[in-house]
Amino acid sequence: MTDRPAFQKVTAPVETRVAVMEKVLEKHGIANDAAIVGFDKHAAEQWVPQNGARVVARTWSDPGFRQRLLENGRAAVTELGLTMPKHHRHLVALENTDKVHNVICCSLCSCTAFTIIGLPPDWYKDLDYRARAVRESRSVLKEMGLDLPADMEIRVWDTTADTRYMVIPTRPKGTEGWTEEKLAGIVTQDSMIGVSRL
Amino acid sequence: MDGMHDLGGKQGFGPVKFVPHAPAFHADWEHRVNALYSLAVRGGVYNMDEYRHAIERMDPRHYLSASYYERTLTGLATLCVEKGLVTQEELDVLAAGHFPLSNPSAPGRSNAPERERFKPGDKVSVKPDYVSGHMRMPGYIRGKSGVVVGESPPYPFPDAHAHGVDSADEPTYDVRFRTQDLWPDASEDALVHVGVFQSYLVRAD
Numbered sequence: 001m002t003d004r005p006a007f008q009k010v011t012a013p014v015e016t017r018v019a020v021m022e023k024v025l026e027k028h029g030i031a032n033d034a035a036i037v038g039f040d041k042h043a044a045e046q047w048v049p050q051n052g053a054r055v056v057a058r059t060w061s062d063p064g065f066r067q068r069l070l071e072n073g074r075a076a077v078t079e080l081g082l083t084m085p086k087h088h089r090h091l092v093a094l095e096n097t098d099k100v101h102n103v104i105c106c107s108l109c110s111c112t113a114f115t116i117i118g119l120p121p122d123w124y125k126d127l128d129y130r131a132r133a134v135r136e137s138r139s140v141l142k143e144m145g146l147d148l149p150a151d152m153e154i155r156v157w158d159t160t161a162d163t164r165y166m167v168i169p170t171r172p173k174g175t176e177g178w179t180e181e182k183l184a185g186i187v188t189q190d191s192m193i194g195v196s197r198l
Numbered sequence: 199m200d201g202m203h204d205l206g207g208k209q210g211f212g213p214v215k216f217v218p219h220a221p222a223f224h225a226d227w228e229h230r231v232n233a234l235y236s237l238a239v240r241g242g243v244y245n246m247d248e249y250r251h252a253i254e255r256m257d258p259r260h261y262l263s264a265s266y267y268e269r270t271l272t273g274l275a276t277l278c279v280e281k282g283l284v285t286q287e288e289l290d291v292l293a294a295g296h297f298p299l300s301n302p303s304a305p306g307r308s309n310a311p312e313r314e315r316f317k318p319g320d321k322v323s324v325k326p327d328y329v330s331g332h333m334r335m336p337g338y339i340r341g342k343s344g345v346v347v348g349e350s351p352p353y354p355f356p357d358a359h360a361h362g363v364d365s366a367d368e369p370t371y372d373v374r375f376r377t378q379d380l381w382p383d384a385s386e387d388a389l390v391h392v393g394v395f396q397s398y399l400v401r402a403d
Binding site: 009011012013015016017020021023030031037039043090092107108109118121126127128129130131134135136137138139140144153156160162163189190195196 | 203204205206207208209211212213214215216217218219220221222224225227229230231232233234236237238241243246250253262265266268271274275278283284289290292293294295296297298334335336338348350351353370372374377380381385386387388389390391392393394395
């Protein structure tokens with residue numbers, strides 16, 4: 001097999017290739033099973049949409065916090081004990097209104113404020129959303145179940161640098177007097193990406 | 199580079215395969231490769247710009263047919279070969295089959311020698327730059343004009359940072375474009391905002 005040109009060789013299964021890279025990185029002291037499992041556990045427990053949901057609930061409840069979030073998102077979320085990676089130097093909160101709808105995407109790859117709104121769902125990283133969200137957002141949103149009124153302005157945010165975005169959904173009617181905890185319970189990741197409204 | 203990754207505005211794609219509250223992962227190996235690529239960043243094997251560029255250099259046929267986490271794997275493996283941790287031949291032997299990697303890199307470039315400072319409300323144009331190395335300018339804004347709505351703190355300049363070229367950190371500007379200016383008569387009305395590095399922009403009249 002090794003003397004055949006690369007284009008004739010059968011590609012190894014992806015699981016095998018991952019196992020090979022584990023061996024390579026272990027040999028160089030960069031990763032091992034404990035580090036992989038530890039990293040994955042941290043991601044699953046810490047980088048969750050409930051973080052962003054708490055930010056949204058605080059924004060709805062505390063006008064002072066809302067102002068600080070809009071002025072400097074990265075600093076404001078630390079009030080809730082939340083942090084962002086070093087290379088995410090800027091967090092921009094995008095407020096929806098009755099007349100404006102915001103939606104985020106990454107046409108070049110998969111960038112998101114993952115420590116705040118959670119690791120992005122599969123479809124966000126898939127080709128169709130990346131290609132179409134910037135050019136035909138109204139149809140894409142409608143196909144995804146969000147049929148916006150014709151007079152609502154759509155603002156798409158393509159995450160092409162290391163600035164990160166999150167959508168602040170409009171607060172649903174009938175939630176007056178709710179605690180922040182109860183409010184956070186109704187905020188979904190999809191609504192913070194902007195493919196649904198609450 | 200004008201690679202296959204630059205998907206914004208490409209036509210012919212179908213409905214988003216969407217279900218509410220969709221998961222990030224589907225298989226155990228996806229969790230593991232996500233950890234591996236991140237641990238390699240932490241371990242100083244490569245930076246995020248090198249990583250993104252390694253994925254962009256995948257053969258276009260492979261790029262389009264690979265799943266998201268197979269692209270992660272291919273970028274990781276390509277950089278480990280390019281950084282001298284392992285060879286293509288060793289990977290093929292260890293995998294008992296072919297281990298496809300990305301195509302080679304072209305040289306990068308440093309910041310534009312003259313860069314302007316902009317403020318919200320300024321009208322700007324995206325330079326008609328074509329480069330063979332890494333850049334973070336989606337092709338759909340090349341040569342187009344828009345309005346600045348925000349400014350970020352300075353970041354490493356990706357066109358240099360992905361290639362080990364010296365450069366100064368520079369801000370990005372959130373620039374608002376109208377879809378009708380980007381794709382006249384063949385798009386739906388909306389405002390599209392793109393984070394554009396300072397080196398890519400000039401003032402428009």
